[in-house]
Amino acid sequence: MLDDTTDLKRLLKDPSLFETRALVAGDWVEADDGAIFEVTNPARGDVIAKVADLSRTEVARAIAAAETAMKDWAKRTGKERAAVLRKWYDLMVENADDLATILTAEMGKPLAEAKGEILYGAGFVEWFGEEAKRIYGETIPGHMRDKRITVLKQPIGVCASIT
Numbered sequence: 001m002l003d004d005t006t007d008l009k010r011l012l013k014d015p016s017l018f019e020t021r022a023l024v025a026g027d028w029v030e031a032d033d034g035a036i037f038e039v040t041n042p043a044r045g046d047v048i049a050k051v052a053d054l055s056r057t058e059v060a061r062a063i064a065a066a067e068t069a070m071k072d073w074a075k076r077t078g079k080e081r082a083a084v085l086r087k088w089y090d091l092m093v094e095n096a097d098d099l100a101t102i103l104t105a106e107m108g109k110p111l112a113e114a115k116g117e118i119l120y121g122a123g124f125v126e127w128f129g130e131e132a133k134r135i136y137g138e139t140i141p142g143h144m145r146d147k148r149i150t151v152l153k154q155p156i157g158v159c160a161s162i163t
Helices: 056-075 078-094 096-108 111-132
Strands: 023-024 028-030 037-042 045-052 137-142 146-153
Touching: 023 056, 045 096, 078 096, 078 111, 096 111
Parallel strands: none
Antiparallel strands: 023 028, 037 045, 137 146
């Protein structure tokens, strides 16, 4: 009899990349009430993961933690921020095969396309990391002869993305 389940941990070179908890303030956490939602492999229809389903209150706590972390991030130099993003890029490229395996199981896209998407996304991380070193201000002529407008570019807040 064929096994119709997707065992992602068995398929990965680094099973630690398969995480079902939420990352909040640097810690992997379950939902306070234990809530989960199932992630289904669209090719087979089996459940590949049961992941933490955070409440609005828990998400608000995560946003507050991100706002706290952002203050430290904003104090870092462009070079320091670039180094963090470079490490993230390097890890994405190093683990592209495993990340593509996870993406394929989750989304159902062909493995080669999934790997291309991982590397494409990594390219954005690399580009913004390089740009972090070049965050220059600008001086803009003002509306009066003796006035100039100075523009400083700096982190100003938390953003979120749902993909």
